[in-house]
Amino acid sequence: MYVNKIALFTGVPLMESGTTGLKGQVQPIFPYKTECFACLPKATPKSFPVCTIRSTPSKPIHCITWAKNFLFPQLFGENDEEQHAANQQGVSDDSDNKDEVEALQKEANELLELKRLIQAAASKETNSTDAEFVHKILAKIFKEDIERLLRIETLWTTRAKPTPLQYTKDEYSNLKVSELSDQKPWDKQANLLQFSDSLIRLTNRLSSEPSIEFDKDDEDTLDFIVAAANLRSYVFGIEIKSKFDIKQIAGNIIPAVATTNAIMAGFSAVSSIHMFEGDQAIANSRMVYDSANGLKFVNSTKLDSPAHSCKACSIVRGIAKLPTNLKQVTLAQFRQALLEKYGYSDDIEISTSDSRLLYDYDFEDNLEKPLSQFVGFGDVLLISDSDEVLDHIELYLDGHDNDLAKGDEAKISLPELSIPAFRKKAVVEEEKEEGKQEDNADEQHRDNEDGVIVLDDEEEDEEEDDAIEIIDDDEVDIDKTKSGKY
Amino acid sequence: MAETNNKDTSTLTADEIKLYDRQIRLWGLEAQTRMRHSRILVLNLTSIGVEVVKNLMLAGIGSLTLCDSSILTEEDLNGNFFVDASQVGQLKVDAAFDRIQDLNNRVKFSVLKESLPLGGKLSTSNTAVQANIDPETLKHYQNYDLVIATGLNRQQLSQLNQITRNLQIPLYASGGHGLYAYLFVDLINHESKIQLDSNSNSTKSKVGILNSVSEITNVEKTGKDEELKIVSTLKNSYRTIDEVFKSNKLSEFYKSEKKLRKITPVLPLILSLFDYSASDVAGKDQGLDPVVLKSKAEVIAKDLKLPESWKIDENVVGELARQAFCEFQPVSAIIGGALCQDVINALGQREIPINNFVVLDTVKNDMPIFTL
Numbered sequence: 022m023y024v025n026k027i028a029l030f031t032g033v034p035l036m037e038s039g040t041t042g043l044k045g046q047v048q049p050i051f052p053y054k055t056e057c058f059a060c061l062p063k064a065t066p067k068s069f070p071v072c073t074i075r076s077t078p079s080k081p082i083h084c085i086t087w088a089k090n091f092l093f094p095q096l097f098g099e100n101d102e103e104q105h106a107a108n109q110q111g112v113s114d115d116s117d118n119k120d121e122v123e124a125l126q127k128e129a130n131e132l133l134e135l136k137r138l139i140q141a142a143a144s145k146e147t148n149s150t151d152a153e154f155v156h157k158i159l160a161k162i163f164k165e166d167i168e169r170l171l172r173i174e175t176l177w178t179t180r181a182k183p184t185p186l187q188y189t190k191d192e193y194s195n196l197k198v199s200e201l202s203d204q205k206p207w208d209k210q211a212n213l214l215q216f217s218d219s220l221i222r223l224t225n226r227l228s229s230e231p232s233i234e235f236d237k238d239d240e241d242t243l244d245f246i247v248a249a250a251n252l253r254s255y256v257f258g259i260e261i262k263s264k265f266d267i268k269q270i271a272g273n274i275i276p277a278v279a280t281t282n283a284i285m286a287g288f289s290a291v292s293s294i295h296m297f298e299g300d301q302a303i304a305n306s307r308m309v310y311d312s313a314n315g316l317k318f319v320n321s322t323k324l325d326s327p328a329h330s331c332k333a334c335s336i337v338r339g340i341a342k343l344p345t346n347l348k349q350v351t352l353a354q355f356r357q358a359l360l361e362k363y364g365y366s367d368d369i370e371i372s373t374s375d376s377r378l379l380y381d382y383d384f385e386d387n388l389e390k391p392l393s394q395f396v397g398f399g400d401v402l403l404i405s406d407s408d409e410v411l412d413h414i415e416l417y418l419d420g421h422d423n424d425l426a427k428g429d430e431a432k433i434s435l436p437e438l439s440i441p442a443f444r445k446k447a448v449v450e451e452e453k454e455e456g457k458q459e460d461n462a463d464e465q466h467r468d469n470e471d472g473v474i475v476l477d478d479e480e481e482d483e484e485e486d487d488a489i490e491i492i493d494d495d496e497v498d499i500d501k502t503k504s505g506k507y
Numbered sequence: 508m509a510e511t512n513n514k515d516t517s518t519l520t521a522d523e524i525k526l527y528d529r530q531i532r533l534w535g536l537e538a539q540t541r542m543r544h545s546r547i548l549v550l551n552l553t554s555i556g557v558e559v560v561k562n563l564m565l566a567g568i569g570s571l572t573l574c575d576s577s578i579l580t581e582e583d584l585n586g587n588f589f590v591d592a593s594q595v596g597q598l599k600v601d602a603a604f605d606r607i608q609d610l611n612n613r614v615k616f617s618v619l620k621e622s623l624p625l626g627g628k629l630s631t632s633n634t635a636v637q638a639n640i641d642p643e644t645l646k647h648y649q650n651y652d653l654v655i656a657t658g659l660n661r662q663q664l665s666q667l668n669q670i671t672r673n674l675q676i677p678l679y680a681s682g683g684h685g686l687y688a689y690l691f692v693d694l695i696n697h698e699s700k701i702q703l704d705s706n707s708n709s710t711k712s713k714v715g716i717l718n719s720v721s722e723i724t725n726v727e728k729t730g731k732d733e734e735l736k737i738v739s740t741l742k743n744s745y746r747t748i749d750e751v752f753k754s755n756k757l758s759e760f761y762k763s764e765k766k767l768r769k770i771t772p773v774l775p776l777i778l779s780l781f782d783y784s785a786s787d788v789a790g791k792d793q794g795l796d797p798v799v800l801k802s803k804a805e806v807i808a809k810d811l812k813l814p815e816s817w818k819i820d821e822n823v824v825g826e827l828a829r830q831a832f833c834e835f836q837p838v839s840a841i842i843g844g845a846l847c848q849d850v851i852n853a854l855g856q857r858e859i860p861i862n863n864f865v866v867l868d869t870v871k872n873d874m875p876i877f878t879l
């Protein structure tokens with residue numbers, strides 16, 4: 022998204038490409054002439070109603086989400102008060118069933134007690150899966166809470182009833198955690214053993230760590246999520262999943278393979294040839310994406326015009342070149358330059374991308390202050406016409422090139438822009454919201470203006486010596502997995 | 508695969524599962540296990556060969572044997588990231604050996620520095636009768652589960668295909684011509700078990716013939732209602748490269764004359780280029796005579812039963828004639844990636860592999876799959 026916006030500021034064509042498993046796409050972007058990265062709708066992460074997760078799960082993912090996003094942070098997370106408040110909120114927002122809300126609130130209160138049990142146990146190291154607090158926790162989560170839900174009969178008129186977990190301590194005493202397979206789903210005994218074992222491991226860690234967060238590569242946390250999710254699945258009669266599968270779901274692992282990356286990198290490279298074909302560049306360029314059609318290995322389409330509703334490219338953008346010492350430019354000078362260049366009336370509004378107003382007709386306090394007091398190079402200023410004649414614009418601030426002729430370095434050079442007539446304000450409001458998150462990406466550098474920015478979600482390094490491609494899930498930006506065109 | 512490998516049952520180690528984690532998630536443990544047991548022969552380290560070798564090494568196949576007897580030249584450097592300028596003059600496989608092995612030490616990687624014999628003369632008959640192949644020739648190929656050839660001319664490919672048919676080994680062949688490339692697949696007979704949507708009404712959920720090259724031989728349904736799972740066994744049959752040149756199947760898959768007329772001129776043109784091998788035009792910078800190329804393509808178009816109304820595009824003729832023997836690395840990356848993806852699909856037996864000829868045109872970013 023950030024690079025897309027920079028392409029819009031600079032007007033430099035952008036080659037966007039990315040892969041997810043066997044899927045992938047390459048999209049040449051000619052700023053303001055063809056669809057930009059933001060024009061195409063993106064997949065949003067799935068979410069489930071709180072009540073499905075807390076009271077009425079019906080799929081493995083519901084139990085995994087419960088274990089990862091509810092149970093785990095409740096037991097091992099940071100601030101219990103905050104957690105607690107957040108939970109209550111979600112439930113009452115979501116459920117019309119008063120009994121259910123009450124039951125869930127009671128359940129959450131009791132979880133706080135469990136957390137205290139764990140913290141108490143953490144202070145005196147224990148290695149026995151037979152420890153009293155382990156049994157208390159098992160009984161509370163998989164038995165007492167379920168019994169309480171069962172008493173709310175309205176929940177089960179159209180659904181199968183859950184069965185509180187029945188078990189005895191000896192059931193899993195002859196099993197060993199080390200012998201459990203990652204690939205095959207564990208049976209009830211194995212899940213009980215792993216639940217107890219990972220609970221002990223995590224509890225012991227709390228003596229030296231203030232809190233623990235779920236991380237798919239942290240075996241203790243993963244084991245706990247797998248066992249807890251599966252035990253809940255038993256209770257609700259849902260299919261049991263293997264550790265391997267749950268790791269993928271809980272860890273948002275996006276599979277990556279060398280072949281898809283090679284194919285999309287290849288298309289990305291050949292497609293950039295068209296970018297140098299002048300007048301014909303757009304007509305000759307084609308977007309590529311994977312195909313499910315037996316008559317084609319990939320699909321390709323001509324480039325569309327920008328979407329009218331696109332938040333990114335419905336705003337006119339450009340780069341303002343300013344003296345390298347921003348102290349030399351006052352806001353008044355900058356404002357005057359805008360009026361002269363674009364023919365605005367007197368009545369304009371200048372604000373920063375985080376919505377701080379610098380100037381409007383009623384607010385002239387800043388006029389004699391230097392720009393350096395408000396912004397630096399790399400920042401964006403928004404200019405809007407209070408007379409509602411011309412549309413809003415965004416200017417990216419940059420320093421003059423070093424080789425500029427003497428005498429010109431004190432000037433303000435504004436870009437040639439054709440500003441359309443005024444459009445509704447709503448677009449700009451949303452744009453500001455977005456700007457906030459993206460500004461911290463400012464240190465990312467901008468490519469040479471004459472060149473082509475090649476953006477690639479995945480690392481495609483032909484000479485890498487690893488046998489597999491690894492993308493950390495922290496780096497996977499869900500925004501970038503396109504769904505619109507498939 | 509044509510012959511099921513009985514060793515497939517032995518499992519991967521925990522280390523291997525960890526190493527190949529991301530790809531196992533994509534194509535499954537079974538495919539990864541089959542891959543670990545496959546012995547693949549790659550003929551010629553062309554630009555596409557380089558991509559194929561890289562992908563197969565990274566995918567984690569059992570063993571890879573690379574055969575190339577040529578010497579590394581300056582021109583090879585652009586399309587081969589396994590070698591560097593200091594190695595010009597060495598045997599290609601010697602120059603590339605260490606960097607290839609470094610990609611994945613678990614793969615048994617070896618090289619053959621002399622061309623393998625192709626045996627016998629090109630059979631001139633159009634029928635697919637097995638030519639008499641010298642048993643000594645067959646010995647060179649019999650210990651592989653799959654052969655991948657790049658940069659062969661028609662005669663060489665035809666001979667190789669007779670050998671692989673004789674031994675019942677699947678064959679993949681590919682070649683690049685500037686911004687254009689092709690992929691040919693001969694899996695002889697291949698079965699895949701495909702999962703269908705529970706509400707699927709497609710013809711694939713019933714036993715029966717789908718078209719002249721594929722049929723559903725078995726349908727298994729388990730569970731019911733929302734849990735219903737349908738797994739169909741799809742059997743694909745393939746043609747040899749000699750049969751491809753005489754194929755009458757285009758009209759089966761492109762049912763109207765309008766659709767046939769739209770078939771890309773790259774198809775017959777690229778098939779015409781099978782008549783040449785890279786060595787035929789070595790040093791000829793100008794490429795081929797477009798007039799000759801066009802007339803060859805028109806003959807092939809006729810053989811393929813393209814309608815009278817189908818016209819060849821002069822621009823494409825010119826481009827292909829000019830670029831006939833250039834290698835362009837991004838094009839190799841695409842076709843080499845597609846080739847290896849299909850090898851994995853064929854081994855995994857869950858996806859339907861390509862049947863049987865892909866044309867890549869990166870001027871139009873067009874990549875049709877033809878059943879010939």
Ligand SMILES: [Zn+2]
Binds near residue numbers: 056058334
């Ligand atoms: Zn846009």
